[in-house]
Amino acid sequence: MKTKHRMAFTLVELLVVIAIIGVLVGLLLPAVQAAREAARRMQCSNNLKQLALAAHNYESTFQTFPDPAADSLYGYSAQAKLLPYIEQANLGDLIDYSRPLLTGAANAPDLNTGMEPLVGQALSVFVCPSDPGSVYYDDDSDVRWAGLNYMVNAGPGVGLSYCSRSDTDGMFWRGSNVRFADITDGTSNTILLAETLLGMRGDDTTSLVDHRTQIKRVSGGGPCAATAESLVVRSATRYEGRRAGQWIRNITYHTFINGFFPPNADVPDVSHHGEAVSGSRSQHPSGVNLALADGSVRLVAETIDLDTWRLLHNRHDGQVLSNFPN
Numbered sequence: 455m456k457t458k459h460r461m462a463f464t465l466v467e468l469l470v471v472i473a474i475i476g477v478l479v480g481l482l483l484p485a486v487q488a489a490r491e492a493a494r495r496m497q498c499s500n501n502l503k504q505l506a507l508a509a510h511n512y513e514s515t516f517q518t519f520p521d522p523a524a525d526s527l528y529g530y531s532a533q534a535k536l537l538p539y540i541e542q543a544n545l546g547d548l549i550d551y552s553r554p555l556l557t558g559a560a561n562a563p564d565l566n567t568g569m570e571p572l573v574g575q576a577l578s579v580f581v582c583p584s585d586p587g588s589v590y591y592d593d594d595s596d597v598r599w600a601g602l603n604y605m606v607n608a609g610p611g612v613g614l615s616y617c618s619r620s621d622t623d624g625m626f627w628r629g630s631n632v633r634f635a636d637i638t639d640g641t642s643n644t645i646l647l648a649e650t651l652l653g654m655r656g657d658d659t660t661s662l663v664d665h666r667t668q669i670k671r672v673s674g675g676g677p678c679a680a681t682a683e684s685l686v687v688r689s690a691t692r693y694e695g696r697r698a699g700q701w702i703r704n705i706t707y708h709t710f711i712n713g714f715f716p717p718n719a720d721v722p723d724v725s726h727h728g729e730a731v732s733g734s735r736s737q738h739p740s741g742v743n744l745a746l747a748d749g750s751v752r753l754v755a756e757t758i759d760l761d762t763w764r765l766l767h768n769r770h771d772g773q774v775l776s777n778f779p780n
Contacts, residue, residue, distance in 0.1 A: 491584060495738050498582040498603075498649060499751045505579065505604055506646055506745035508539035517633060522606075522618070522704035524629025528556035528563055531709040532606050532626050533580065534702045540579050548572050555703060565597050573702050576600040580701050584737040587652030587667060591699030601652050601708070602701035605732070607645040610764035611714030616731045617678035618706050623768045625747065628704055634747075638770040641748035645766050648711055648734040648744035654695030661693070665722040666735055668693040669707055677727035682714050685724050686731055697723060697732070706730040713767030717742040718756040 512535065513519050520536055523529020530551055537546030549572065556563035565573065576589045580602035591599045609615040609624030618627045625632050625646055637644050654667035662668060672688040674680075700708040707723060707730035715721070715733030718741075724731040736742040741755045747769075754763075765773055 491738070494582070494584040495743070495753070498584055498736075498738075499743050499753075501579050501582065502604060502647060502649065502743055502745040502751045503749070504540060505533075505536060506749045506751065508536045509646060510749055511539045512536060513634060518631045519625060519633070521630045521632075522626060522628045522709070523551070523555075525554070528554055529628070529704045530555055531700075531702055531704045533602060533604070533709055540577075542577065542579075545572070545575060545577075549702075562594075565595070570597060573700065574598040574600050577602075577701070580604060582649055582736070582743075585652050586737070588655050589652060591653065591655060591696055593696075599700040599702075601699040603649050603652065603698065604647050605650050605698070605709055605711040605734075606647055607767055608706065608710035608712045608732075610767045611682050611712030611731055612764060613681050613683070614678060616682045616706075616712050616714060617729050618704075618710055619678055619729075622712070623770065624712065625769055626710065632769070636769060637747050639765075639768065639772070639774050642746055642750065643766065643775045644747040644769045645713075646745045646747045649736050649742055650698055650711055650733070651735040651737070653697035653699055655699075656695050658692045658694050662690070662722060663693065665720060666718075667697065668695050668722050669697050669725045669730065669732075670722045671725050673726070677729055680726065682724075682731045685726050686714075686721070688724075693722065694725070707732050713764040716756060716758065716760050716763055717754060 509519055520532040522532045534549060553566060556565055558564040581589055582603040585603055589601050591601055593599065606626040607624045608618055608626055609622030615622045621627060651666055654664050670690040671692050671694055672685055673691050697707050705728055707725050711732050711734050714731045717734050719733050723733060734742045741753045743751060743753055745751050765771055765775065
């Protein structure tokens with residue numbers, strides 16, 4: 455009689471196969487994640503490109519780039535004025551720019567009637583898919599706002615040039631009305647928009663939790679009286695997660711960035727009386743996306759020379775860069 459033997463894996467062989475599969479997964483997972491991030495970064499770049507072209511079309515129509523409302527901190531942002539040029543004309547038609555966005559006391563403003571559905575409308579063209587943060591921000595009045603990742607260039611940020619109440623040397627301040635002719639350093643050497651990160655949201659904290667997504671609130675003195683250099687070394691009264699929380703509003707830490715901090719700085723942005731020393735940040739490896747005034751989009755390394763970075767935020771400093779830095 456012949457004995458029949460069944461072919462089967464031994465325990466040792468099974469463990470070897472599992473180990474091999476584990477090694478392969480470990481090798482492939484970073485590549486898959488890198489491919490996904492590359493796709494997200496490409497979408498982020500495409501959003502910036504669309505916004506830059508929208509700003510060009512706006513300038514062609516009105517002979518000026520969209521100007522954030524000049525009257526108060528409670529007016530409309532430059533981004534809001536781009537709505538008709540990013541296929542959001544129906545949404546833009548709901549905004550009456552002659553009517554203030556908010557009314558009432560500065561420390562407790564009220565949203566104008568009928569605006570709540572509009573301010574809470576999240577737009578995909580305003581959001582970078584690499585950012586895992588919440589696009590929504592709920593204020594103290596339980597109004598839900600929608601934020602954005604793409605902010606307009608408010609200047610180099612040094613000295614008092616972070617203050618949006620007057621000419622910042624950048625492309626935008628409240629009531630700016632900058633034209634192509636005003637970019638004397640050249641459109642290929644001047645930042646138009648750049649990306650940043652959504653805030654951490656949630657309650658304020660007394661100690662810093664995440665320097666990338668919180669704002670350091672400081673006090674003392676009047677608005678736009680202290681230099682950026684003095685503000686950033688002041689002690690915090692609290693840390694807030696509201697940054698980049700309202701795409702429609704012209705308050706600085708919601709819709710403006712400047713060049714005081716390098717990309718992906720290791721310290722938080724600083725806010726004082728509604729003005730902010732606010733930098734460009736991203737979740738991309740080693741850099742941030744930005745759109746230049748000529749409409750091109752670039753990924754700039756976070757190791758860029760800080761003086762060069764600030765020059766890119768100044769539209770008319772007279773120091774033209776011969777080669778765009780990486």
